Amino acid sequence: MINLNKHTAFKKTAKFFLGLSLLLSVIVPSFTLQPATAEAADSYKIVGYYPSWAAYGRNYNVADIDPTKVTHINYAFADICWNGIHGNPDPSGPNPVTWTCQNEKSQTINVPNGTIVLGDPWIDTGKTFAGDTWDQPIAGNINQLNKLKQTNPNLKTIISVGGWTWSNRFSDVAATAATREVFANSAVDFLRKYNFDGVDLDWEYPVSGGLDGNSKRPEDKQNYTLLLSKIREKLDAAGAVDGKKYLLTIASGASATYAANTELAKIAAIVDWINIMTYDFNGAWQKISAHNAPLNYDPAASAAGVPDANAFNVAAGAQGHLDAGVPAAKLVLGVPFYGRGWDGCAQAGNGQYQTCTGGSSVGTWEAGSFDFYDLEANYINKNGYTRYWNDTAKVPYLYNASNKRFISYDDAESIGYKTAYIKSKGLGGAMFWELSGDRNKTLQNKLKADLPTGGTVPPVDTTAPSVPGNARSTGVTANSVTLAWNASTDNVGVTGYNVYNGANLATSVTGTTATISGLTAGTSYTFTVKAKDAAGNLSAASNAVTVSTTAQPGGDTQAPTAPTNLVSTAQTTSSITLSWSASTDNVGVTGYDVYNGTTLATTVTGTTATISGLAADTSYTFTVKAKDAAGNVSAASNAVSVKTAAETTNPGVSAWQVNTAYTAGQLVTYNGKTYKCLQPHTSLAGWEPSNVPALWQLQ
Template identity: 50%
Template sequence: MFRYTAFTLIIFVLSLFLPSLVKANEQNYVIIGYYAGWSPPKNFNPQSVTHINYAFADVCWDGKHGNQEASNGGLQPCTDFNGNEQNDTPNGTVVLGAPTTDLPNLDNLKGFKHVNPQLKTLISIGGWSWSMNLSLVARTEETRMQFAESAVAFIRSFDMDGVDLDWEYPVSGGMPNNHHDPSDKKNFTLLLQEIRNSLNQAEQKDGKKYLLTIASSAGFSYLENTELDKVAKIVDYINIMTYDFNGSWSQTTGHNAPLYKDPQAIENDVHPHHVAAAVKGHLDHGVPTKKLVLGLPFYGRSWGNCNPETEGKVLGNGGYQLCSGNGGGNLEPGTYDYNFLEKHIINQNGFQRYWNDTAKVPFLYSEEKREFISYDDSESIKEKTHYITQSALAGAMIWELSEDDETQTLMNSVREGLGLPNLEPSKQPEEKPATKWTFFIITGILIIILVFFIRKKRK
């Protein structure tokens, strides 16, 4: 009788608290930040994100890795996980991309977990510069297995939690010297399944959950060149790179990451693609919302030599104007990070901020310098995080963590938009009082019930 009474009381107490706790958990969003090995973030709080994707590892092929046409050093010898050169590395092996910087950076990631024990870290493989041989890797069962097994060995060696495949891109696109083949469409799925199989085996041995994610393109062709419906069943998250819609490769200015379609873009012969269309394309091709993560750029694109026919005078509100070539940039010609924009350019030095209320993004223009800059700020981040919550997406992905300003303005905007508390840079926040007291109340009640049961049993 007393056992039944105690059991009933426990169930009753838990029924009061668990629904609210479960509901809160359902409202959690992932914030996935890319940590670029060549640009470690400063003033970064590990509590601000749920996942870090370290960019990038590479693939060994014929004893070399890298890309002879890339700007980051060309081809290099393959090394082991200590950075020592290896002459007999099998084709398809995942290797360190830049051992000199990667090794201390990967060690830093371990330190981040001391601050945020819930943080998950993944190794991102490929990227724009190092996707050259991924088509070759995916073509045979032997090289797919080698890739998968070495990827697992990599994350085990550096105490990581998963693999992020950033193949840019199967079948077509990416750098001009990338290997491509129509079979990439099917082989991309096979490669991911092989990775998942190896991760599953590692889970059984290690007793922990390993993640598998991909970075996907926002382009329409990507939808046709991949089997997203099958891929979605294999991976944990699909991070859409919803940026770089426009840049100085086009003679007419446009927006780097417009949220919505703008009819003026079509009128001015600017590509009308936008963030919402990219999301819809993924959903229409079988990706569930709970696995879809929206990419947010912490950088801007610039054009130079604008409005030659009007001597640089702004036309209308400054958007969709003729220019030629790159504007300025602190990252590279034509690219600024938000930190630099906030410090030196936004409403400073002749630049004026404008807002496109249709596309829901800001831009900058200087008549004196004849320079146009498309970027994201707190206002556009607010619009995009609202879109994430209204569309029931899994969360936000950030490229990349070092590009925010010193006070983490954009990161705090992401967190605020997703209903999460702001965090001070490099400080560990206190546990939420509501969560802490709920835990203590439940624990205390259960102890009282247990003591009551023991006393009754002894009588």
């Protein structure tokens, strides 16, 4: 479940990861780099985005990040659950797919509309990396991010929600007090559960813009402020309990339209800072070659017909935010670690500001977009490409006279002018999209050298927290035990506690209480607690607490009510999805057994289930029974008969296989369904098309 998303300032319609069209409409006054008039800060922020899908075909893992080069890592992206699903079905988007909302174990969950959920549970929390153990509650990219704090304990990690593809529900969430409350509460839960230090909202865009199918309304302008205010309220309350400061940031568009559609001054008073996306000013959505992120306005661009060149540059975008009331120290300037290219550009001006045949037909991962490390290795003054410099816009560009390809990009020299601009304006620092684009750390080294981040990286923390004291039971039922203990201390700081049932990890919490549920009545259990810190050090175990759950008086013999309204909500050639209305019980319903005829097909805790491995074009009859902790089972629900979809024949399409090289656009079949390859890669076990939507799109 990958958000195939590119973090952009201006996009109207999108291609895979990167949008390939742009709505250019409103002109703002131009601004140029002026002599320094603001005091340089002692400590700047360097914020790097890491997209979850980088760990797939791009083969750039969290462990490849140097955490000493950045102050904050924004993990992209989490999504918003609505009516039990997340994703964006808009056919104009780069990945028009939806999935059921799932937890860290890839189990379907039933949560209120507006809840923040994992974007890709397998890569986010499920995939095991070197050093992971079978019993740890969280694996995947998120656990790897937490490990980076062992190298740089000053590092802060932030979960970014939405992005270009997944902004379809923001307007609905912001529209009512109830959904704003749900979103804000879920933000706190998400940060606590996965050990993030803050939340970043990447709503593209309020009121207008973004994908055509996104929810949007004129009231977004005021509602966005209300949503952020509610999140701030909940984060501050949680921080007071947890003894830490939770961060709240947004990613903003750089256009005058964005400033007009938001209350930037009010937003700036609420958030910790704003990451302005000062890039993607020009691209393959237009036929004339121009620069991806020009610092200054170049009159030659306007003379050549580049759309809105006086407004679409870094200085104008940043000044627009400052003029709208954003304090300079709360504005973090966006820098792209990629370039954009055009083909068929006339040789005049070395391809710059020329009419071209269209966007480049090649790129690093998708046509028209070139990661900086790829430009270093294969393009800059190599293979027929010559580097040129625009001294007005303060950006480099490449031109190949043989194939007539023009590429605009940023390098260490242009970033040097942008860091000088940051200092001259007293801005808060730099943000970049994204870490995998600079594998040689060339651009990160430049940002780090130019923008002091304050302090030094402390040595690796190897000191474990003290042992939790006075572990005790504070409540017992037939099915649960509540424990409490005295807080531990640590040389850096305690981040949480692991509670063990015997030798097995029962739960992890950030506070000093925990309730362990799902226990058997009248049974003895022994619990211990260990404290942990950000470096991963675990304390010794607390004193053991042995406690017995209570026996049900006379035994609970009352079965739950039968589930009702069983219906089928989706069918494929090999699966059927069901939903039903919840049962009730005198003690509590613990789950549901779903039957295919008389055979148990699956057991779930929520009120939806997907039964897979079915034959195409075949009828099946399902019923559902509820159960409680005492083992009582309800009568069966109403029966529902439903047929799987018929097979679609695809002559010449081969079955998916492991250890096979696939190219973008290639079709394969898997479990009776046809998939299209989205990124070139060599297949591995575990990368089956149904498991990895970043690589395969269901047809």
